[in-house]
Amino acid sequence: MSDKHVYRFNEGNKTMRELLGGKGANLAEMTSIGLPVPPGFTLTTEVCNYYSAHDGYPDGVEAQLEDALTALEADTGKTFGDAADPLLLSVRSGARASMPGMMDTILNLGLNDETVQGVIASTGNARFAYDCYRRFVSMYGDVVLGCKPESDDEGDVFEERLEAMKKAKGVTFDTELTADDLKELVAAFKAAVKERTGSDFPDDPRAQLWGAISAVFGSWGNDRAVAYRRMYDIPDDWVTAVNVQTMVYGNTGEESGTGVGFTRNPASGEKEFYGEFLVNAQGEDVVAGVRTPRPVSELKELWPQVYDELMEFQRTLEHEMRDMQDFEFTIERGRLFMLQTRNGKRTGLAAIRIAVDMADEGLIGHEEALMRIEPEQLNQLLRPIFDPDMKLKAVDEGRILAKGLPAGPGAATGRVVFSAQDAVAWAARGEKVLLVRDFTSPDDIRGMDVSQGILTQQGGMTSHAALVARQMGKVCIVGCGQMDVDLRGRIFKAGGSMVKEGDWISIDGFTGEVILGALETRPPEVLQVLLEKSIAQEDSESFRYYSEIMEWADKARTLGVRTNADQPDQSENAIAFGAEGIGLCRTEHMFFEGERIMSVREMILAESREAREAALAKLLPMQTGDFAGIFRAMGERPVTVRTLDPPLHEFLPHDAEDTAKTAAALGVSEDEVRTKVEDLHESNPMLGHRGCRLGIAFPEITAMQVRAILEAACLVKKEGQDVHPEIMIPLVGTKKELEHQAAIVRSVAADVFAEQGITVDYLVGTMIEIPRAALTADEIAEVAEFFSFGTNDLTQMTLGVSRDDAGKFLPLYTSEALEIWPADPFATLDQSGVGQLVEIGIERGRKTRPDLHVGICGEQGGDPETVKFCHRAGMDYVSCSPFRLPVARLAAAQAAIEESGELRLEK
């Protein structure tokens, strides 16, 4: 550590956050740019570190503090502890990141029975002096001497005495107490301290000052501060500094005041100064909300010169700080002081707008603008939202029935149906429906597609319903255990209400709230421009912000973005959102379309290879058509198609009606169908007969799918458009499995190209989704031309957690109380566990094949933290659902910017 422990405000600047804390650096910066900051000095974070480790101070601190104090006395013309005109101080903590729970502020430090007389003498206002004094004693007593009640049961010793005094004097408000009352209160407060702590209240100003400083440094380790750092991933060694500053007073009378200001609107982001103030008040009065502050515009009338100064100061401030500022000011007897400033908190919408505007104004660069936006905030531009007034009304009326996991953001309203079939039927006659289920299965896709939103009692953030919903851009709430769905009775119960089929409900996919009744929604403009094209680009302000961010992000990022899409229309949406290819096309999602499911079932029920091939032959033209559609939609972009993955039982009927229908359609007995269902039953289908294990047991299935992909590719290429199919084999755990399947691919490809008289460039690769595959990636890369990390399954297996069942303990595991997992590992990649396997897989794969193309296609591919991890791990691309693409593009840009320079997303 350096020998310099104390910095006067005019010795520092805003770049010294690490040493001086955020507040100290900003005070120094304001001082250095000439703003009227009450003078003071900062004890550095290094002192705090030393104090934490040694429970004492490094050599030289005392002397340096005395020097700084002497300088302060010279600046102000006052003397600390002087009985005639005492210097009074504030002592504030100032961590690198602001942090609730830490000892925050001691005001009026330096007062005692002698110096209070000096204040009375210099201000001529005894009431003011004693008011300061009693505030100081109680504040100091609470936070430095530990008189603050530790639980709600305990009374506040100062509050009790204040109330007793008001009662005794027959008054209602503090302000009605006289100077003598307050003087009496000071004595009572000090007696309370003595009673509580067994020691006298310290009258020596220097003892007060050191007590306050030590209290700040000590509070770094208190429970609330520690908990906060955990919650927001703030490193424990981002310690605090202490700022000691000359007091100025907004409460000396009607010629004084105090206020707060935002350099731009923190809610909308609009470029307009936004502030409030109170006459004859201290800063805490504005925040406390006891008195209603006045809009700063009124200052113009009241004190025009102060107003003009304030306007000029805030412009200077924002310009110098290069971000929207939230600052405090005080007017002491007509003189304006800037007390502290910090980057202002803002809504997502405001964050976007401010960042883009500032970049457009030339205040910051494009990259810096990108680093000002949390990627998830982009969703605020991309999702329908409820009309805010109607939502508020619903809350007031107690119509919030339950809260589940917000799996698909947005706002949806519709009439409740309890089955996918009903959803299709009701929608067909023009109803807006909302599908409510215990859980959903792949059968339900068409029903989900026609619904406004999906609400399920079970499942986690990456359950089938959630996954499909996000891919479709549907609003979705899952795992809503507070409701009780009775599918047969066609009702659900929640929040004391019973909701029947046909009733209107609304679901808020941002918050997970289930709301009784219909709420109006507003579609986001960006979607109306991009997808519906119902608004022209130039008419939408949101679109301008969106497209500027995306343009800058695309320029900054090096990581590619692809999408998970199974249908031509999904592919088109994805391209609108910036997809550079398809990273995962699940062929089996096509199996449920129309009547083809019967051909699939015929194939499964086949008892011989010949019968199986006959059924597959019926599927071939349908799959070929699907793939051709996707190739046409995607143009020359690469399209990664995964061969059949789910266990075959997923395609068989689940109820009596469907069993009967299937038996009739295929000309077999219902018993045969039921027997096959039983035969294929698995205890743990997740770890069962699926993925390439199917293609190995039934090579003809792989052969048919490869033929469909490559015939479609030839067809589209003949139409004049080049195509780049990538054939991906799922669930590979050993090189031999991939060899087996790759041999089929190569052989079918040779046949198809010979038949078609044209060849197509294609790749054969594999999912890395089994831990063993990552561990033996060097061997697998001998065969694989690309890897795609299937982090859904990889997470399930590496953590030993079924995502369909995790709902039972996931809330407990991610709870603040336990925090066993920092986040849902199916939403954000578990970097320290699963991430190790990803890194091992990439490193070993590239050792064998240096040009190995590597991506991720798990659900986490759209999560910002995961995208950044993928960038750092050296992947070529991430693939996510179409509606997550903007988030992924921004996160990828941030990852590149973070890697290349000093910029970092602020927490």
Next chain:
Amino acid sequence: MSDKHVYRFNEGNKTMRELLGGKGANLAEMTSIGLPVPPGFTLTTEVCNYYSAHDGYPDGVEAQLEDALTALEADTGKTFGDAADPLLLSVRSGARASMPGMMDTILNLGLNDETVQGVIASTGNARFAYDCYRRFVSMYGDVVLGCKPESDDEGDVFEERLEAMKKAKGVTFDTELTADDLKELVAAFKAAVKERTGSDFPDDPRAQLWGAISAVFGSWGNDRAVAYRRMYDIPDDWVTAVNVQTMVYGNTGEESGTGVGFTRNPASGEKEFYGEFLVNAQGEDVVAGVRTPRPVSELKELWPQVYDELMEFQRTLEHEMRDMQDFEFTIERGRLFMLQTRNGKRTGLAAIRIAVDMADEGLIGHEEALMRIEPEQLNQLLRPIFDPDMKLKAVDEGRILAKGLPAGPGAATGRVVFSAQDAVAWAARGEKVLLVRDFTSPDDIRGMDVSQGILTQQGGMTSHAALVARQMGKVCIVGCGQMDVDLRGRIFKAGGSMVKEGDWISIDGFTGEVILGALETRPPEVLQVLLEKSIAQEDSESFRYYSEIMEWADKARTLGVRTNADQPDQSENAIAFGAEGIGLCRTEHMFFEGERIMSVREMILAESREAREAALAKLLPMQTGDFAGIFRAMGERPVTVRTLDPPLHEFLPHDAEDTAKTAAALGVSEDEVRTKVEDLHESNPMLGHRGCRLGIAFPEITAMQVRAILEAACLVKKEGQDVHPEIMIPLVGTKKELEHQAAIVRSVAADVFAEQGITVDYLVGTMIEIPRAALTADEIAEVAEFFSFGTNDLTQMTLGVSRDDAGKFLPLYTSEALEIWPADPFATLDQSGVGQLVEIGIERGRKTRPDLHVGICGEQGGDPETVKFCHRAGMDYVSCSPFRLPVARLAAAQAAIEESGELRLEK
């Protein structure tokens, strides 16, 4: 490579296997110890390597071969290619390991139309000479010139001509053909060669010799040889040598003969010479089985001097070779020649007996004896077996119904029952029952316990049934897909028969055969000595062999052996088998005993913590009693107890009857029971709410179990016996989980010790069974005092394979055709995949905690290859089911011996 390519037999010895091949080295050894070996020389394996790489010979081979040939001519007084008294040769391959499918033997090389006259002249036997000649031409034509039919459809050109000749001459046997007939046949054979290959048969003896040598070297790469090497893990660079040897003839007439001998009985291992011979025959006649050979004892009468020589030679041979030898001999006109020798193949029983006897005789050391026994062969001493005659009869009568996976070795006979309850009921009235199921669940334990054996249609080698059966020492066949079980109908169909409840069947757990009818079994003596104590140690020869091996193994091994046992009686058995502690005690297995399952269900159905604790309080004394029993049985040995692991739904009723019983017993409605069953249902229970996730959701369960363990420990310690409990937390994936559970353990321990007024040394550790745990073992070891690798679950997750469902594709995956997995990964640890995680886990764990105690408790812990891996990986112990302990002890000894020296288990 060295410059010396050709070694005369008197230049080598048995240590030169690598250079001269097994056969060449042994021929050299026999020559060097003075046995009468027909002289010859060996082309080295280095020549083969060169030939494989260059398709030609290194410089100097020809000259060296000519030198060796000249020496041979000098030794024999004959000349190669001489028309008067020609030297005739055999050419044989001689790989380091013997290998079917390789070109094996060419005899009588050097014959042509000229030299055959010399043979006639020197032997005076034209028929003999032409018989040699026609055999040579056909043999050479087949294997060197490629005339051998490539498929069964193709006719053998030589066989066809021979048959035509016999038909033409009107004779039945080859021996009836005259010298002229055979001469004619030689011409016909040569014409066939010309017809088939387009080239003349080579008459030049040197061309013949080089052709034969090249054919041997070339055959190294043929399909059958390659497949064989794959199958037996023989490295591809263990190439072959070629042996060229002077011909001697056992077929010159009634004064000649040929035979084979074993220096000890290869079936029983008894120390008695065992051999057979034929008069006037070639070696191949003995092997071909066309003529029935005579026992060698008859030689004593026939040619007493030859017999005495043979006895002396075989004693010398075994003494010098230090292992049981399988050798060939030929008597040419009364003179005995030793042709070749090798270590004799033998049964498991013989392997054990020979190894122990030879060590007792001082012929080999104890460690060498241990390396002569495949650990699995020990089972032949430890399992009941079927009476061999009755088994043979059943085969003859076609009573083998089906074949499944041999999961629990041994032989069992009983009457078929189809439910665990029936098994208990029938057994209670004195019936011997055999439990037949589709699969088994933990409910079935009592039924399994009273059954002679268990036969299931589904499941793999590590399915529940297999696992429990092995632990109980039960005979068990699983995954018997060839049978069709109808539980409701109480029948099963297999092999065209229908077997009803009460019918007698027998199952062979060594082979997986299901046999109709009762077969008598023989209990192994070792068990009768060790467990039943119905035979005195000194009266059992088997036991002597067993105990000597175990004594030597225990002396050699450094790896500890523990057992997986849940009950006091299992613990006692395990100690008899050498257990040094319990590596895994599954507390939940006790939950099914008697009426306690109802207390377990009461706990699960409880809706509040209080109600749960009340139910747990009922279980506490029962669990305490169980643990006390185990501690008493195990003495001072460490006992590792795992806290509750399976998902709670496993303890709930599965059928209507049990549901009703449970509802009645607990005073709740059947609906409540059903609802709880539905609530707890999981899609993938393997990856569900189980292991420490239960203990974290319901800390009171962990607390109760820890209390039971430690109260029992205090109780037993007060009885005067020290105890060493190790408390093991299952399914830990992150350090925080273990911290949470360890805190409960420590807190309960403090309470119990305070209450009991005594303390007990105990450890807290964890299973490493989730990939993430292995990857973050460094963090987990900050809390864990020991690791136990749960390789059942670790294999399931690392490979993404559910062991309960793997039966669907495991046979395909381990089939010779695909060989995706070299072995069932649940039986033998997947060293290249799962093994990596084990090594990572140990390395990282010990980095944090150098003295970390590490073991394995998965089913693979009793597999020899896995035991050796565990030794190499640096584990402290393996834990396996009691009946696998002898195998584990021997394998551990072999691992230590392999590590320390030159000895290696021969493949």
